[in-house]
Amino acid sequence: DAGVIQSPRHEVTEMGQEVTLRCKPISGHNSLFWYRQTMMRGLELLIYFNNNVPIDDSGMPEDRFSAKMPNASFSTLKIQPSEPRDSAVYFCASIPVAGGGEDTQYFGPGTRLTVL
Amino acid sequence: AQKVTQAQTEISVVEKEDVTLDCVYETRDTTYYLFWYKQPPSGELVFLIRRNSFDEQNEISGRYSWNFQKSTSSFNFTITASQVVDSAVYFCALSASRDTGNQFYFGTGTSLTVIP
Numbered sequence: 001d002a003g004v005i006q007s008p009r010h011e012v013t014e015m016g017q018e019v020t021l022r023c024k025p026i027s028g029h030n031s032l033f034w035y036r037q038t039m040m041r042g043l044e045l046l047i048y049f050n051n052n053v054p055i056d057d058s059g060m061p062e063d064r065f066s067a068k069m070p071n072a073s074f075s076t077l078k079i080q081p082s083e084p085r086d087s088a089v090y091f092c093a094s095i096p097v098a099g100g101g102e103d104t105q106y107f108g109p110g111t112r113l114t115v116l
Numbered sequence: 117a118q119k120v121t122q123a124q125t126e127i128s129v130v131e132k133e134d135v136t137l138d139c140v141y142e143t144r145d146t147t148y149y150l151f152w153y154k155q156p157p158s159g160e161l162v163f164l165i166r167r168n169s170f171d172e173q174n175e176i177s178g179r180y181s182w183n184f185q186k187s188t189s190s191f192n193f194t195i196t197a198s199q200v201v202d203s204a205v206y207f208c209a210l211s212a213s214r215d216t217g218n219q220f221y222f223g224t225g226t227s228l229t230v231i232p
Contacts, residue, residue: 033219033220042222042224042225043207043222043225045219045220048219056219089159091161093161103211104151104163104166105151105163105209105220106163107153107160107161107162107163109159109160110159110160110161112159
C-alpha cells in the first residue's frame with residue numbers, strides 16, 4: 001500500500017508568494033494532521049482533521065496559513081503571503097481511526113519549504 | 117495536560133556501545149499510548165513502536181528494546197550494540213484516549229550520533 005504522499009518534496013519561493021502544499025493520506029484513514037518542523041521550535045502540530053472536518057487549528061501560526069480537506073483523499077496547506085520565517089519542513093500524517101488515541105500516525109516524507 | 121519530555125538533546129556514542137534514550141511523560145488519562153519515532157538524516161519520520169498504558173511488558177526487537185514504567189512515567193528506549201545507521205533524531209510521543217482525533221504530543225527529540 002502507498003504511504004502518505006506529499007507534494008512537492010521541495011519548494012523554493014520568494015517572500016510574498018503563495019505556497020500550496022499537498023497531501024494524500026493513506027487510503028481508508030480518517031484523520032489527517034499537518035505539522036511543521038524547524039530547528040528552533042521542533043515538531044509543531046498546525047491543524048488536524050477528522051473525517052474531513054477541521055477539529056483543532058489552534059496551532060496555525062496566523063491568518064496567512066489555511067488548510068482544507070475537500071475529500072478523504074486530499075488536503076492542502078496554503079500560505080499566503082509567504083515569509084522567510086515560514087521556511088521549514090512540513091509534514092502530513094494520517095491515522096485510520098478518529099478518537100481513542102490508540103492508532104499510530106503515519107507520516108509523509110515532508111515538504112521542505114524555503115522562502116527567500 | 118499532556119506532555120512529553122526528552123531531556124537528552126544530543127547523545128554521542130562510539131559504535132557498538134549501548135545507549136538509552138529517555139522519555140518521561142505526563143498525563144491524567146488512565147488510558148494512553150506511547151510511541152517512538154526515528155528521523156534519520158534523510159528526514160522522514162519512521163514509526164518504531166507503540167505501547168498502551170495497560171501493557172507494561174518490556175519489548176525487544178532485535179537491537180532495540182523499550183522499558184515502560186508507569187511508576188516513573190517513563191518509556192525509555194535502548195539500542196544495544198549501536199551502529200552508524202542508528203544515527204538519527206528519536207522522538208517520543210504520547211496520545212491519550214480523552215483527546216479527540218488521536219492528537220499526538222511529541223517530545224523535542226534526542227539527536228543520536230554513533231561514531232564509527
